[in-house]
Amino acid sequence: MSEAKTSYFYVLHCKDGTLYGGYTTDLSRRLKEHNDGVGAKYTRPKRRRPLKMIYAEAYETRSEATKAEAAFKKQARTQKNRYLKEQGVKMPLKNQTVCVVREVTGKHDRDAEKF
Template sequence: MGQSEEHYFYVLCCKDDTFYGGYTTDLNRRLTEHNTGKGAKYTRLSKRRPATIIHHEVFETKSEAMKAEYAFKQLSRKQKEYYLENFSKK
């Protein structure tokens, strides 16, 4: 692994129409963890599952990805919606 490992900041849209931002090195594994109730405390609630990845960004370092996650979590709902509409790759 070493330096070739990719670091992701991702955003989930939960069943209750809320957003969850997170960090991982494996998007598929992390989504499975969230949807089986083994992910973050936020997504353990059944009202939030299933969740879907609606946005992700790739970074070279864990630090960069976690800074992006932190910045996203500081935004208001309206700011998050704007970010996702204007910066999403999908």
């Protein structure tokens, strides 16, 4: 019997100042893929790299993580910045040196109002 992998919703800060939200089960592997230019289409252009992982939320299920990702992506940039700051990410984002990882426990129905 194999252990269930933790699912993560994560946020990258791109070199061009934009944010990218995604889903993974392995944060370091996924960051390397993005920085190698083989991650998502959005992060492939050299103008966006290098990317810095600034925030992640750990979930028990893929469904919960992808719902958090979708809700985050629907928000305006000011709302995203406010949410990240509330979670302990340093502003301005270029000053964030480590990835803040938050464990989300229990069943949560993420929706836009949480952001």
